Amino acid sequence: MEYSSLLKPTENLENLERQLMCPICLEVFSKPVVILPCQHNLCRKCANDVFQAANPFMVTRGNTVTSGGRFRGPLKTHRVIIDFFNTTNIQQLSRVNSALCLSRAVENHRPVKKVDHPMCVEHAEEKINIFCLTCSMPTCSLCKVFGAHKDCQVAPLGSVYKSHKNDLSDSISxxxxxxxxxxxxxxxxxxxxxxxxxxxxxxxxxxxxxxxxxxxxxxxxxxxxxxxxxxxxxxxxxxxxxxxxxxxxxxxxxxxxxxxxxxxxxxxxxxxxxxxxxxxxxxxxxxxxxxxxxxxxxxxxxxxxxxxxxxxxxxxxxxIDFGKDAEDEDEEEDEEGEEVAESEEGNSDSSD
The missing domain is CATH 1.20.120 (Four Helix Bundle (Hemerythrin (Met), subunit A))
Known part of the structure; x- marks a missing residue:
């Protein structure tokens, strides 16, 4: 525990030095400028020297016309194309297609599968954004205005989603x-x-x-x-x-x-x-x-x-069979009960 507490400040200092270091000259920034879409900084002199040396089409002292520069990114080996005409407009850079250092930003994250929004079958460029209550199916706004569902009753997807989700939850329960x-x-x-x-x-x-x-x-x-x-x-x-x-x-x-x-x-x-x-x-x-x-x-x-x-x-x-004795006993009891009842009736008649 004591060693770990002593090492943490050292690591923080190293990270801070690494963030303040120019990836070209490997020194602390001197007049840093932001020229990359990943927001990494470069020294103004380093950026100027690199683009002048690496771009064969740039206007030089020999009046050669240039159209852009190319160099390796500071953290990853992705190449970035930066178009400019002179060092005076280095602050005004065009958007770069390559996302430099993006892989480092997400290297510790698990990739997530891209989920495409469902599109309407009738109108390929329209997203499904409403639900037809009459036909019990999702559709788009154009189908409601001009299409097959113009006479149907519709509702927003959110409310129907919640309702159906609740119904499904109840059904699952x-x-x-x-x-x-x-x-x-x-x-x-x-x-x-x-x-x-x-x-x-x-x-x-x-x-x-x-x-x-x-x-x-x-x-x-x-x-x-x-x-x-x-x-x-x-x-x-x-x-x-x-x-x-x-x-x-x-x-x-x-x-x-x-x-x-x-x-x-x-x-x-x-x-x-x-x-x-x-x-x-x-x-x-x-x-x-x-x-x-x-x-x-x-x-x-x-x-x-x-x-x-x-x-x-x-x-x-x-x-011999199962339950015969019990049935015979019940029959005998019934017969005895009938005989007793008949004898009582005979006695009552004789007394009369």
Missing amino acids: RLVASNDRVQLMISEMEHSCKVIDENSRVQKQMLCEQFDGVYAALEERKQEMLMVISQEQEDKNQHVRDLIKQYNEHLQSASKLVETAFQAMEEPEAAAFLQSASALQKSVVDATKGSDMPKMEMGYENMNHFLVDLDNVQEAVRG
Whole structure:
């Protein structure tokens, strides 16, 4: 900060010296004159010497006719033509076409695009300066006086410009507000999509849990009924196995009795045969009566009584739908309400 404050006065002095310096002799001005349109100064002697030396057409001591001088500008390398006839009229210079030092004056500025004033289509040399309210278009004064808009109502461009600008500003404000509402609606709809996805996920999870519960209940009931069938199967098989055992025991006993009877039939002695014949005869008769042993009932092996009709259940499962329970409950409540109303009406009639 201290160094910068010390340097600023030095810079100001340098700028001042530069402004008071003649661009020809590089010394402080001596009798400065203004001869350039850029308002730069020159020493009178320097200007005279430069134009006399650089102009071959100037009137010299040898009576040569001159028409002007040429030299390089003091700050930029632009050439400036200055027409004069002698050094006495150096103050009366003609206008110079070249704008000396103009580039330095604007070198730190950004160029601005030139905006041409719109011209009338019908009158190329006339600028558009009024607005036709009847035709809603800008036009020129000649069109109002002599042209196609002479019978129309017109207004100055400034007032119409302000009015249209205000209208456009209001329309822009309304459009921006409308865009904000649309953006808000879009945000709400995007939020609705997220809510729909979340609600769908919850409902799917609940539906899967309900069906899983139904599956579990069906599986549990199936296992219970299978156990009933299995139990009866075991009981019947056990009963049949008991009968088979009894029949096997009876068969073995009968086989032994047959073998004993055959041995008795081979006895040659009558006395010995008769001693065992009566008892053997009685045993054979009793064994023959053993054919009246318990038998299986007709169709004992049949298991058709375990048939289950699940057609109604399947139809009920296929008929499962959303909201059915609530509708059925509402219908039942309506029917109950109607029945109560009818019973009350019947009671009132009977009391009368």
